[in-house]
Amino acid sequence: GIQVEQSPPDLILQEGANSTLRCNFSDSVNNLQWFHQNPWGQLINLFYIPSGTKQNGRLSATTVATERYSLLYISSSQTTDSGVYFCAAALTSGGSYIPTFGRGTSLIVHP
């Protein structure tokens, strides 16, 4: 199956700093998503981005499928950005869908 690696595993920032989280995947995918798990355990979808670039407020994501990586950019970080960021990749075919999640990047933003 697809292997997914995220880096860095841990990140500590001061409020207002920018950061880049990386997700590498081992094979071709047609489904790539980014999620944020807040400190209360809730999982929130950020982007569905199998290719290209998307932006949502201070967050943006870019996936270069041919080079098998995706990047999540967080600008002007806020304490509410703290939590764990996961990417999930899959190659779906004929309705079959088995996503592989990375182990996540744990982000702490200090005020």
Place this chain on the structure above:
Amino acid sequence: DAGITQSPRHKVTETGTPVTLRCHQTENHRYMYWYRQDPGHGLRLIHYSYGVKDTDKGEVSDGYSVSRSKTEDFLLTLESATSSQTSVYFCAISRSAIGETQYFGPGTRLLVL
């Protein structure tokens, strides 16, 4: 927020007992999923469903069974719970497998003693 609820939210049970977790959605999404989350492993897919009575295995399906008799409900059953099944279980939904993001429920914390 997508309308997804999970019940129970917390459960403590003993080894060898059957356990059923329920996921209920009000979004009429076709796909439903069960994941488990464990430290050091991220989220791993247990089973998923692509329609009523249509289910398939995920990465870690051993020891689990599922059923979907209605669009809105997806049940996960541990026939005989083991301590290795202590975990946080998340349900998710999506309209399809491609082109659509997943929305997660609040999770169920299960402790098997």
